[in-house]
Amino acid sequence: KAGVTQTPRYLIKTRGQQVTLSCSPISGHRSVSWYQQTPGQGLQFLFEYFSETQRNKGNFPGRFSGRQFSNSRSEMNVSTLELGDSALYLCASSLDVTVTGELFFGEGSRLTVL
Amino acid sequence: AQKITQTQPGMFVQEKEAVTLDCTYDTSDQSYGLFWYKQPSSGEMIFLIYQGSYDEQNATEGRYSLNFQKARKSANLVISASQLGDSAMYFCAMRDNFNKFYFGSGTKLNVKP
Secondary structure, three states, rough: OOOOOOEEEEEEEOOOOOOOEEEOOOOOOOOEEEEEEEEOOEEEEEEEEEEEEEEOOOOOOOEEEEEEOOOEEEEEOOOOOHHOOOOEEEEEOOOOOOOOOEEEEEEEEEEEOO | OOOOEOOOOOEEOOOOOEEEEOOOEEEEOOOOEEEEEEEEEOOEEEEEEEEEEOOOOOOOOOOEEEEOOOOOOEEEEEEOOOOOHHHEEEEEEOOOOOEEEEEOEEEEEEEEO
16 A cells, blocks of 8 residues: 655745645545644644644644545645755654544655755 | 644664553544554654554553543553564654544653664
8 A cells, every 4th residue: 555655755946936735645545634744843734634624723824725625636836945844854644634644744845945 | 623642752662571551542532543654764654553442441452552541631652572673753643523634742662772
């Protein structure tokens, strides 16, 4: 069974540009969530999608957005990139939407903003 | 507000010895899930073990066990017989009633040969 797949794995952008990251969840998983990981702030929740609807949202500015498609694949977009957006962006999918359901993570997309 | 606290930024353990990684949490929810994840240098987060708030027995998964003390709101991870491959970052996490996950700041474990 294929795991969570994130693309691209590495990317370099300059300030002011925008970026789109993609995530394919494990087959059958309808919940997809995104996290930003930085050395200083740790893992911070961005948003969660379930059946194409944003169900939860973290405390990030509107430059961060996402969506989920009917096949459960998800994308997140960051517009007007800032240096502080340099981070590892992790996508996770979940089968169970109760408190018992663990997250299955992808390997992440490492974004560097110059 | 939900909060996960890991007070050990870094730890060393000798190979083949046991080690305990601390985790405390703060929530007013009655139903919640507690999780531990391992993050090697490659970046992927690997699920290790789960404990439900209503589970009376401590969870175990191979060399991993979770020391759950509900009244003290602690969920410590115990790794028995440490191996060199256990060197990684370890994150404690909680899932609340609204399906939101909260992660601690992590503990970097180094296993010495």
